[in-house]
Amino acid sequence: MDFEVRENRTVAQGGRRVLVREREEYFRLMDQGLSSYEACRRVGINIRTGKRWRNGRNLSGKDKARPPALAVVPPEGPSRYLREADRIHIADRLREKATVRQIAAELGRSPSTVSREIRRNRHPTNGQYRPHAAHARAEARRPRPKPGKIGQNPELRDFIQDHLDIRWSPEQICQALRAQFPDRPEMHVAHETVYQALYVQGRGELRRELARALRTGRARRKPHRQTQQRIPRFATPMLMISERPAEAEDRAVPGHWEGDRATRSRTNTSGLTDWRGS
Template sequence: MDFEIRADRHQKGRRLTRERAAYFRLMEQGYSSREACRIVGINLRTGKRWRNGWHAPPTGKPKPPIHVEASASGSSRYLQEKDRIHIADRLRENASIRQIATELDRSPSTISREVRRNGMPLRGDASCWVYRPHAAHRRAEQRRPRPKPGKIGQNSQLRDFIQDHLTLRWSPEQICHALRARFPDRPEMHVTHETIYQALYVQGRGELRRELTRALRTGRARRRPHRQSYKRQPRSIPNMVMISDRPAEAADRAVPGHWEGDLIIGKDHKSSIGTLVERATRYVLLVHLPAGHSAGNTRDALAETVKDLPPHLRKSLTWDQGSEMAAHQAFTIATDIPVYFCNPGSPWQRGSNENTNGLLRQYFPKGTDLSVHTRDHLDAVAAELNSRPRKTLGWETPAERLAKLLATAS
């Protein structure tokens, strides 16, 4: 410290701003009030007034304390000052962390984290760690107030990276992985996907532009709980072969060529787009249905879409029990692809397709006319999805994974 004990401690008119800041800095480091006053060069009574305020000064208004002590009645979720005093006493007696945790009815990790966060190196011996309960309690109380500034709002480079990739319709989880891959040695550029969601959804933060919520899968401006699924009425399709009879190689996704299919429906159920997803690679094909999704139209459009696939990528197709697949036998004869049907109300049996349909709603929102989209536009959307990294593929893209499988097969 640059301070010395002043000969005239009661000298009037002298500003004590630096002395007061140094005094509280020493107190936060665990020094006693007497020792801090000695180092700074102030009277012990002055330090007491700085800490506790001065309710009846000779002149002027009462002065409030600099640090207001926390109320003794707090939530049992947090350690109280008496708990920290107990921790310090037992540490001096060489008690173990688990013994202290048992005595306080806390988790051992809570005690360990408290000592690590709020302890400090011993003065003059940095290799020795000491725990001062009153200083530790002040630190904990000062860290507790919320809300705290978010990581995204404090880093303009991180914020711009996230906003640019949200504009490209990347999911928050894909963005988080891309950040770790792009900046492996910069932890300030690493966030979790929940941090991104919080920056978008929590009011008052202003870390990300609110309109970017439209780039999320759901397009919602706020979260909402999952709704209970309704039960679909069973449909009668002749000569259905159920999913239980599908080859076992399709279930483990080890062999490519097994597809899942469905329709996404447009406004008033008058327009639709067919979706096909390969189970092993998540590769997407979109089926153009400009004339409607009757059984005949769906059969012909599916056959046209898969006609260019090599034989080893045409092993099976799994569909729900929609009436659009009533002509499944004619489709199988035309393409040599057997069709298997899911059980009623069991969308998880073709989960890859359900997930993909959710992604496609960013491009084809519900309640819109899907007949306006051309064949070329569908191909462009499929290409964009197939070039997007996927967590389930080890962050490879579906196109990359399919190319690897085709190279191995050849």
């Protein structure tokens, strides 16, 4: 297909020209491996036009926003989440009556990952696993942040608040929920969910003053993984046995003999005293 380089590339007689044929030829040349500059030269368009066709255009003044013409292809490397191709493979192998462990080994995943995928994303009515619908359902659940379970259920929120007022711990509340509502999964939460509703800022699922009702009495969570805030194991630094005072070495005080029965001391090459049973 031959094109001429037009002197006026934007406006033709009768208004702006829609470059439908040029656009199709441009992408055909790009698919053949030509550079964008060479494809634009052969088609007869400006380099900026070809770039706008590939990358799209943001809203600017009177110019409307346009999406990119080429879809972004996700990388094929290892991924934390299941891809649509993985879900298609799961559906095909399920129709062949393959086991969950066989499917997991073929995908290089844990059997629990495949089992959980089938249980969560299968059809809620007939129980069939449809890969494209399962992928759409999983993508819809992924965006964050999500509304908390306690904030969506007023009955659950009132139950937790009432028992926090009488100074029940979150662990006791969660056990009571499972005992009192055994057949209602929407009333079951983990104790960490209660702590998150109390401590995480901006959620507003439980009253802020309820944090004072906890047995710790803290209004905010205290981290335990910061080494500079850890309490030392010993109040005073530990001394080497070679640095003990002379009265302990001579056993002049009766209390120094406690625990030394049937033992003997030997000084090693480093100057430390080693205690061994005789």
